[in-house]
Structures are given as structure tokens and as C-alpha cells.
Amino acid sequence: MSSVETNGLTRRFGSFMAVDHLSFEVKEGEVFGLLGPNGAGKTTTVRMLACLISSSEGSASVGGYDIGRDSLKVRQIVGILTENPSLYERLTAYENMDFFAEAYGLSDVQEKRNRIRELLEFFELYERRNNKVATFSKGMKQKLAIARALVHQPPILFLDEPTAGLDPESSKVIRDLIERLSQREKHTILLCTHHLEDAEKLCNRVMIINRGKSVIVGSPDELRDKIAGQPVLQVILKNLNQKIIEAIKDVKQVKEVDVDNSASRLIITLDDVKSVTPEVVRSIVYAGGMVLSVNTLRPSLEEAYLKLVKEE
Amino acid sequence: MRIKKAMLVFRKDWREIKRNWQVILPIIVVPIMISVFLPILLTAIPSLATTPGTPLSGFEAMIQNLPNHVQEQLAGMTEQQVMIYIMALYFFAPFFLIIPLMASSVIASDSFAGEKERKTIEALLATPISDGELFLGKMLVSFIPSMIVTSISFLVYSTVFDLLSFSIFNGTLLLPNLDWFLLIFGLAPTVALASIGLTVMISAKVKGFKEAQQISVILLIPILALVFGQATGAIIFGPIVITALIGLFVIIDLAIFRTGVKLFKREEILSKIA
Incomplete structure (x- = not known):
């Protein structure tokens, strides 16, 4: 009602x-x-x-x-x-x-x-x-x-x-x-x-x-997804090299890999973060990468809101 | 219309006002001081007036303009008694119509304009108190204190005057009389309600208190006309005139209240928040 x-x-x-x-x-x-x-x-x-x-x-x-x-x-x-x-x-x-x-x-x-x-x-x-x-x-x-x-x-x-x-x-x-x-x-x-x-x-x-x-x-979650797109995967490694990057890119659902060499950090855009994350991690490990942390990054509502208001 | 709700607005406003000595002091002190000094002045003037060459000698000419029935009352009185009698009972009577206007002017001007300035109006307008109840409540908070002040002023004026004139009139107490009762408890309230109603209306329309008060000063002009009318003998406040004026002002009061409620627009008030 x-x-x-x-x-x-x-x-x-x-x-x-x-x-x-x-x-x-x-x-x-x-x-x-x-x-x-x-x-x-x-x-x-x-x-x-x-x-x-x-x-x-x-x-x-x-x-x-x-x-x-x-x-x-x-x-x-x-x-x-x-x-x-x-x-x-x-x-x-x-x-x-x-x-x-x-x-x-x-x-x-x-x-x-x-x-x-x-x-x-x-x-x-x-x-x-x-x-x-x-x-x-x-x-x-x-x-x-x-x-x-x-x-x-x-x-x-x-x-x-x-x-x-x-x-x-x-x-x-x-x-x-x-x-x-x-x-x-x-x-x-x-x-x-x-x-x-x-x-x-x-x-x-x-x-x-x-x-x-x-x-x-x-809902706040829906707005984030609708406005700023899907969440991305952040992986921080102890060692980062081209072989690891190529191994990640070979995973089917990976769309884009942004590399931050100074922090040994990768921002990976995927189709479905939840289901693909284990496969990405496995590919990194097989390529000799040592994983320090894996996080799902969601755009904040603030980012979504600012983006939207700016567009308007 | 629920009178209880109007009284609620009255109580709330009165609680606020009585804690503001800047508002309360002039409302109480000025009329009461005048009520003390006026009779003292009245009993002093005739002795000055009898001194040849003083400007006050001109009062005699004014007395000649009074209607016959007033002049009959004066037969057999000394010049000093005539002077005091006329001035105390007639010339200064309309002054007591100004007291409630003076006393109510500050509060009535503040009624809505003050709430706009202090940004308290929105929550008040959001309550389920109707337009009529709000308008009446705001009128009452100006009307009730001003009438109390007027009544006290009248009491003080009568007491001081009687004390001073007791010996001059050989033990006769001149005040209060029927004319004054009608004036204080009939005409003064109805005149005050008209002025308060108009001032509250102005207060709802303007942005701030000062603006409301400046405009409301204009409302004193018709009352001052009555004062001068009485002082020059053009109008004499006898029982018939006073009763007729009461009837006229009751009609005016009702018309002002109805118009005030009709013109009361919450939206317009909100748009004038400073």
C-alpha cells in the first residue's frame, strides 16, 4: 500500500x-x-x-x-x-x-x-x-x-x-x-x-x-549499478609482470585490465565479478603471481550521483 | 473554528512575549505613566489658563464650540472646574482609544512577520490549525494584553484624577461615569480589534516586523481624527455617539476578520521568509 x-x-x-x-x-x-x-x-x-x-x-x-x-x-x-x-x-x-x-x-x-x-x-x-x-x-x-x-x-x-x-x-x-x-x-x-x-x-x-x-x-545498490556500471575487481600482487597480465586477459569474461605498476595493482573489469573471480585468481597463480589481496570495488553512491548530476 | 486552538496560539505567543522585556516594558510603562501624568497636567493647566496672556487661554474658545447639552452640565461651575471637567471627561477621552492601539501595535506587527524573521513560521503553518484559528490566535495575543493595559490605565487615570479633583469639585467623584465605561469597555475593544486585525493582516503580507509596524502606523490616523474631533468640539463622545460607534466597529471588526482569514495564504507567507 x-x-x-x-x-x-x-x-x-x-x-x-x-x-x-x-x-x-x-x-x-x-x-x-x-x-x-x-x-x-x-x-x-x-x-x-x-x-x-x-x-x-x-x-x-x-x-x-x-x-x-x-x-x-x-x-x-x-x-x-x-x-x-x-x-x-x-x-x-x-x-x-x-x-x-x-x-x-x-x-x-x-x-x-x-x-x-x-x-x-x-x-x-x-x-x-x-x-x-x-x-x-x-x-x-x-x-x-x-x-x-x-x-x-x-x-x-x-x-x-x-x-x-x-x-x-x-x-x-x-x-x-x-x-x-x-x-x-x-x-x-x-x-x-x-x-x-x-x-x-x-x-x-x-x-x-x-x-x-x-x-x-x-535502491542505493541499484542506483550504483545503473549509473556507474558493474563492480570491478581489484587485485594487489607482490610481483607484477607482463606474463600475469596476459594470463588474466586470456580469461574469457575479462573485458579490460588496468595496470598500476607502481602499486602492483590491477583493476579488472569483468562480466560477472562473483562467478569469474576464482578463475582470474587461478590464472594469476598459474602465471606465477603472488596475490596479496583481492577486492570487489563498487563505485560509491557519491561517484554515481556526481556522474549523474554532471550528465544532467 | 475551534477557540481552543486559537487560545493555544495565544498562550504560546504570550509565553514568548512575556519573556521579552524589550516588548513588555514600553507596552506597560508608557500608557500607565501617561495615565498618571495626564490628570496631574489636567489639574495644573486650568490654573495656568487663568493667567492672562498664556497660550492656554484659548481653551475658552474651544468650550464655546461644545454642544448645548454639554454646556448645560457646566452651568454653575467655576472657570477652573469647567476647564478640568471638560478636559478630563471629554477632551482626553479619545486618548484612551489610542492606548490599546499603542499597546497592541508591536505585538500585532510581530505576529506573522516576526515568525517569518525568526524562521519559526513553517512548522506553525504545517500544523492542522486552521487559517481562522491561527488568525484569531494572533489577534488575541495583541488584543488581550492591550485591553488589560487599557483597563489598568483607565483605573489609574480615574484614581489619580479623582484624588486630585476631589477637593476642587467639593467632594464629588467625576470618574468613572457611563460614557467612560462605554468608551473603555465597548468602544476601545472594538476599535482595537479593527486595528489589530488590519495589522495582523499586514504582518502576514510583509517580509519583516519593521515593515509591518511602519505600515500599521497609518491605522492611527482615523483614531487621531477622533481625538482632534473631540478636542475641537466637532464630535462629542456622549452615550449615543459611543454606542453608535461600537455598533459600527463591531461590523468593521467582523468584516476585517473575514477578509483577513480569506486573504490568509500559507503559501504567500512562506514565500516571504527572509
Whole structure:
């Protein structure tokens, strides 16, 4: 079942096409990434889905509700981490949570208190609950903003750049928390990011968008294979000579052999790395080669992504 | 429309405002100080006015412009009593229409524009609080404190004036009277709501707080016209005039609220985030 479904979703700002006929589907319980450079249309897409701005064309449903007709219902079932933390700095962490809990309809006092406590403890902010948000670090604000988005236990969560502007350590903390959270609370998550690490670590599927258009959709592994081709074999030898290279080239499925003499390293392009690797190793050994290491090299998602965005 | 949700917005904003002394101090101190100094000034002016050659002698000409029913009330009073009576009960009455406007102007201008500047608006707009509830909540956070300040100012003004004029009017307490009750608890709130509604509308449309406040100053002009109208005797705030004005402003308030909600566009607000 789809939690989010868009059909030709489009948004123009004057003559500028921010989102261009975007169609995708996010299944229930899935973590779906919208990956793209700044200005790709990620935030505009989330804002349309969260009923903050209207679409110029196309349609979309969130949790079964049409974003055009049932905006209040959509807002009710969605939790959103906006591009900025959007926290009230003169209020304490608890007061911020309390306001949004009530705004999203948590009227039972005990239930509300328990939920706020549970989330603040999960995000390690409970000890600082009575401190004003103005005194928080950027990472703490981001954690609080995610906690706020979860306060009403929304089945669908939109996270817009959850690690943007954070140092690597804080980014890792946030990523780990989202990962634990998605496993624990089973939300459907739509994650906007330009950080490949976020997409790679957190998403079941990723859609790369550029200039408002969908470029490709798939799991991080699929994207790597589709964009940057098949993995290659890296072999490091103690001794490298022409006889060994010729022996490798004689193996039927070997397409190309790149030689790095200085490091005694070979990068071998094959049809099917898994099945051909033993034969390649055997040919090296028969040719008198002494193998130090054999690795399968996959192009990183970053390489794949950069290649794709550059092509676009 | 769920009043509970509007009150939630009110409580949240009020919590923030009461921790900001830069906003709170001028709202409370200025009106209350004026409420103390105004009656002192009023009781001092007539003694100056009786001194020949002072510019304040011109007040007599203004009194002549007052309608007959007001002048009848003055029969039998000394010149000093007439002066104090007219000024305290009539000339400065519309000033209490300005107090709620002054007190609410900062908060109302900040309502949406401030949230845009501080980049807190997006999460608020993403909540399932309706346009009407948000708009009303933002109006209430300006309206309630400004009316409290106005009521306290009125209380202070009446007390100080009565204390100072008690002996001058041979033990008669002149304030509060029916006109003032109608003015403070009928006309002032309805005028304030109209001004607040317009300012909140402006605040939602512009990019920043300063812009909103500069534009909202224009809203003082019609109220200043009432002040000058009263001061020159062109309009006298008697019970009938005040009641008619209350009725008129109730209609204006409803129209402004409806228009404000209709013109409230989340999308437009988001596009103005600095």
C-alpha cells in the first residue's frame, strides 16, 4: 500500500519550473530518499506534500488523502522536520513540544506528558527540558525539531535535510537516531537530502532529482549499478609482470585490465565479478603471481550521483 | 473554528512575549505613566489658563464650540472646574482609544512577520490549525494584553484624577461615569480589534516586523481624527455617539476578520521568509 503517491506533480514560480511532473510512490513503512543538489526541488516537493504550498499541476495523495482537497487531514497525519528547525527560542524544549503536541491534537494531559518524555529521553534531551531552546547547540535543536515532528505519532514523516549544517559528529548522531527511530516506530519516511551518506545509510529507495525532474529511482545498490556500471575487481600482487597480465586477459569474461605498476595493482573489469573471480585468481597463480589481496570495488553512491548530476 | 486552538496560539505567543522585556516594558510603562501624568497636567493647566496672556487661554474658545447639552452640565461651575471637567471627561477621552492601539501595535506587527524573521513560521503553518484559528490566535495575543493595559490605565487615570479633583469639585467623584465605561469597555475593544486585525493582516503580507509596524502606523490616523474631533468640539463622545460607534466597529471588526482569514495564504507567507 502506498503512503505517498504523486502523479505529475508540478510547481512553477512564475516562469521557473521548480518541480517538473514528478511521479513517485512511497510504500508504507519505507524510508524513501529525495536526493539532489541544492535547488533541485526537494523542499518544494515536501512543501506541496505537507500542504504548505499548492501544486501548479498534477496530483498527490498522502496517507490516502488528496493534498488539494484534504489539507487539514494531511497535516494531521504528517510530521514534518522543516528546512529550518523552526523552534521557538524563548520557550523551553518542553514548552515547544507541549505547544506542538496540542496543536496536533494531543489533548489528554497524561498521554501528552508521557509522549513528550519518551521522545525527549530518546533524543537525550530530557535533562535539558526546562532550558530555553536559545541555549541549545545546532545538533540539539535539530534533535528537538525531529522530536517535535514525532510528537503526535504521525504515520508519515517528512524530513527535510535533517543533517544540513551539522558537523560530522552531530550528523552521525542524527543519522543513527533516525535509523533507530525508523526501526522502532515504523514510520513511512520521506527524506530530503543532498548528503549521500544519509541516503545510503537510511533509505530503502532513493529518487535522484535534478532541476525539478526525476532522474532515476531505485535502491542505493541499484542506483550504483545503473549509473556507474558493474563492480570491478581489484587485485594487489607482490610481483607484477607482463606474463600475469596476459594470463588474466586470456580469461574469457575479462573485458579490460588496468595496470598500476607502481602499486602492483590491477583493476579488472569483468562480466560477472562473483562467478569469474576464482578463475582470474587461478590464472594469476598459474602465471606465477603472488596475490596479496583481492577486492570487489563498487563505485560509491557519491561517484554515481556526481556522474549523474554532471550528465544532467 | 475551534477557540481552543486559537487560545493555544495565544498562550504560546504570550509565553514568548512575556519573556521579552524589550516588548513588555514600553507596552506597560508608557500608557500607565501617561495615565498618571495626564490628570496631574489636567489639574495644573486650568490654573495656568487663568493667567492672562498664556497660550492656554484659548481653551475658552474651544468650550464655546461644545454642544448645548454639554454646556448645560457646566452651568454653575467655576472657570477652573469647567476647564478640568471638560478636559478630563471629554477632551482626553479619545486618548484612551489610542492606548490599546499603542499597546497592541508591536505585538500585532510581530505576529506573522516576526515568525517569518525568526524562521519559526513553517512548522506553525504545517500544523492542522486552521487559517481562522491561527488568525484569531494572533489577534488575541495583541488584543488581550492591550485591553488589560487599557483597563489598568483607565483605573489609574480615574484614581489619580479623582484624588486630585476631589477637593476642587467639593467632594464629588467625576470618574468613572457611563460614557467612560462605554468608551473603555465597548468602544476601545472594538476599535482595537479593527486595528489589530488590519495589522495582523499586514504582518502576514510583509517580509519583516519593521515593515509591518511602519505600515500599521497609518491605522492611527482615523483614531487621531477622533481625538482632534473631540478636542475641537466637532464630535462629542456622549452615550449615543459611543454606542453608535461600537455598533459600527463591531461590523468593521467582523468584516476585517473575514477578509483577513480569506486573504490568509500559507503559501504567500512562506514565500516571504527572509
